[in-house]
Amino acid sequence: MQPFWNFPATAGGTINSINNAGIETFRGNELDSLTREICQNSLDAVKDEEQPVIVEFKQFQISRNQFPQRDELVNAFNKCESTWKSKNTKIEQFVEQAKYILKNDQIPFLRISDFNTKGLEGARTGELGTPWSSLVREAGSSNKGDSSGGSFGIGKSAPFANSKLRTLFYSSYDITDYQSHIGVANIMSFEERPGFNTLGTGYFTDSHNSTAISNLLNLDPSFQRDETGTDIYVTAFEPKENWVEAIRNSVIYNFFITIWQDKLVVKIEDETISHENIGTLISKLDDDKEEYCQVKAYFKLLTSEEGIQVPYPAKRYKKIGEFKEGEATLYIMKGEDLNRRVLMTRKAGMRLFEQNRISGSISFTGILIIHGTHMNQVFKKMENPAHTEWEPNRYEEAPSEAKKAFSDLRKFIRETVQQQFQAETTETMDAFGVSDFLPDTTQVAGEGDEKKESLTMKIKSIAHKKKEKPKKKVKKKQQKENFEDTLEEVGITPEGDQAGHSNDDRNEGEGLGGGTGNQQGEQGPADEGTGGAKEGKGEKEKNKPIDVDTRYICLEKDSGLYRLNIKPEKKFEKGKLEFKVSGEQSDYILPVITVTSNDIEITSIDKNVVRFVNLTGKKPKNIQVQVDYEQYCVLEVDLYEI
Template sequence: MTIEWKFPHNGFGQVRGVSDAGIETFTGTEIQSLAREICQNSLDAAVEGSNATIKVDFEQYRIPSSDIPGYEQYASKIQKAYDYWSKKNSEKTIKVLTKALNAIKKPNTVVLRISDFNTTGLSHPYEDSDEGWNALTKLDGGATKTGDKAGAFGIGKNAPFTNSDYRLVFYRTLNEDQETAAQGMSRFISFPEDLSNSMNTMTTGIGYYGNPEGNLPVDSISELEKLYQRTEIGTDVFVYGFNAGHEWNSDVINEVLENFLMSIHKNLLSVTVDNKVIDNSTLASYLSTYNSKIKNAYWYYQVLVRPETKVFKKDFHGMGTLKLSVLVDPSEKLNRKILITRSSGMKLFALGSMSRIISFSGVLEMGGKELNEFFREMETPAHDKWLPSRHSTNVPLAKEYNNELKDWIRGCIQTLGEHSSDDEIEVAGLAGVLQKESDKTNQRGDDSNKESLQDKIGSITIQPRTSKTKPKGLFYGSDGNGKSKNTDTEGTIGSDGDDPTTRNLGGTRHRSKKDSHKGRAEQGGHDTVHKRYGGDINQELKNVRVIKTSRNTYRVSFILPRDICAGHVEIVTVGENGKSNRLAIHSASELMGCTGIKKSSEGVDFSSMKGNEKVQFEITLLDNRDYAMEVNVYEHN
């Protein structure tokens, strides 16, 4: 059989320029994209039902340029392209072709081999199929994998060509049917085979090295066998004219750690780069070594291994399970992002804008074929974000589910932040330096200098400042003891002390004035004393938290000064003008420290609440808008 290069003619059709969209996608991140796309495709080719770890090897060779399969013929194709385009007015094209021509004429070249093992290999290499071999070499824009697969071979198959000075890649496979196949491919530029007859001989710019009849692969190519002989099922990719430079191995390791942390941690993937093995047993060591360049991966790994990490799970509409692992550590400057991964462990993207005040890092694993398939429909071609508008079947539902997932993540994080945000922060050394003058005089028993509230450190004056922070909630108690001069007719309230008092009639009614009242007292009525300082009436609630846990659900928590037998909670929203409006509650449920929680016309009714410990319940509003909320608690007689 004849093995040669063949560039099909375009049949007077489209002429392919040097700025191929698929290749330009990876320009600037060539080696990183190569590592990501190759490992992704290998994970997608895992043997179904097998627990074997996918292994991917990266190895570099330096060889004579004459050992490139079909070297003389391929060099002549580049020369023809240069001869044709050098007469055109395209500076970029001439520059690229000049570089390729100079590179191919060098006496030596570099080859990068990437091989995977414990995979299926590429199926149907000699058939007219849209799967396996043809999906890689001939099908353009038609990624065929579904579910939790990445969609190989879509745009990512262009990544190896960006790493070649002359856009030359060879493929070889041994598949599950024990078929062997090998073929070279060039994704280059259109050129005429005959410069004097350019219109009739113009090529498509894509060429194949193998069986020219049908541009099919062959059983083997001797030059590839000379580099490396395959004896196990899997696939090899050979990048000729490899141009990544001396730091290529470090760049590959960085990318593998950044994008396949979960795959390696779960023992789904092992990668060998220039004889350095990155697997489950060496992962921690490599993360420490490359920490400065992959800080995000380092923190995500801490999420996976530290015992204080909290795990949340959620069944998502019966499609699969969300598993969220979150590490909160106020003592560390974490990245405040959530790593989104496939079931294979491959990184999709990092989700931010969850919280500005909580120091956290997290990992979200999406389990289940249907769940992964639904969200995969929203992925961009680069697999780096979700865009609901890309969903092919149900854009409104995609938007709803995308928002719901993010709200759930945000709620989980805020729940953890609730337990850590009340901690006091002590700055070492400042306690003694910033001691108030009033404290010093009090220690001497001398209060003559109470008005002197300034300290000086050198020339710096430290001035105490009154807090203008508005309380987030108040407690309106109904207890207290007081007397009126005449409980039958009229009199002045507060004769038993100087605190302002209101006269409560029977039930919960009371006079509006606090200093005096008129009228006949009803049986069961009593005075309420409003002690503004140190009393338990009209106090600020402590540790008030209102945390949004989903689109219209909030978790409310606070601490009361004492136990209450009955009352209601009013949830109000405060506008920019400072005015408060009561929010309508759709439903309410108790969580801790309270009983008898239910919605009412005034907000939320309760039958009891405990004092001096956290009270917590959940409310659902009638809409999903965001509000600035305050909480007021009223005790009933």
């Protein structure tokens, strides 16, 4: 039978409009999504694991007369136009553009070919569940193995998002030596004749059952396939950006581990990205982009002799089963100005996400690769459709155990980093310069004891002198631009113990600073920015200092954004926080721009003072604060009950 475009009918079923959920998933990030999904799918179909998979991207054009049964596809778009006229503006615009493209003399295509892969097995029979059926005919289906990258069947929509006709052609040479091709137009339902609507998906086929056509499709005149693999032809490929650069950067960013391991080679037009040149290409990435700096740090770890490899220990769970020792490996390295994150990947080697909140006091970087079969299976089931997060609730058989498994993995990362790199602390330290003020007790050989210096003291009596408690001073509130000038004018010298201390060991995953303010004394100082009582209230604030453990981490240095955790020692209804920068000679106020928190209700912000209503009693309070300071600083935070 002569090949034709077959649009199957729906008998009283769903009418599909233009908003295809799978395609819309990749809107706005089409080229990066195309690169990630294509390379991942090819890696999942590897034939010889001892050799790298090769993926090739090549653009070309064909005349409109060479487009397979172009007139039939144009006719389908005409029927879409008449069916949806004045009913859906978005469909009208899409159809108008599609018809315009199909009338042009030349139509642009992108050919994506892979090699050392198995091809689309199942094309001969069209059997349900085969790779061919899952890719071409089934919706939301994937038959990939446990160590594969994808599992939702959504990634196959990424090429459609890069076609202005939403039309692809698949050509395959599979490991059974069967050669086949088929076209898929993923458009919208239309009325074929009165009362007869189509599903909206059409197939370029030679059978009303939409089976594959027997033989390869050679649309690119410069290409001829002579080995197993798959070719995907993306029609009307007209990207808005430099597609070669975009795909190159996406390959490097997402697959540098796989390429470095010599499991993947990518060719983009005349460029080749391989094990031999991946290091050079990474070194040329723009340092002004944060994501590329991270890639450089991770690649340095992979290639440095200073890196440490730590196997994941054996774990057993009641429902999940057993992870054998070494099913995952953590690569870590310590150094200056590293990102304090661990890149998480599975066997396919594609970037998934970065695990942070590990240690803010240790400068390190790391990569965790899950390569064990069973561990891959478990964490694959936790993966979201975008492959950017592990979500334990997706593991339907045992979500609570999946959560525990993920928690154990994060704990392993934190503890390994701390055990390997945590600086040893000692109870003594050298005080530089103190020797200038101490007597020289060194004795030269041959000299007598008379050269020794000594100090003899005799205590005659001990008397206890009662120290009078200083009287509270009440001063009129003064509004001054500079707080230090105010102190000078009224003759007040700050007193009391307000020294900070580090709490690095109290948080498992953050770099911590801060301290415990107001450890001594019963009366806290007046607000440095506003005075002791809230202006206009007529009621003086208590200003009772509260002992508090304070921890913080800098989120964005340039914008002065910090995350703060405070744990008060008592319950209180209303309070205020005073922010200061700890300096060598003295502290000075730190103006606050914004404060957000789910644990406290902010009532006012005045210079460095934040007043609030306590919502959680003695429980720790997580606060995000933006301060007017563009450099790293040592925060001093005092808490008062008011």
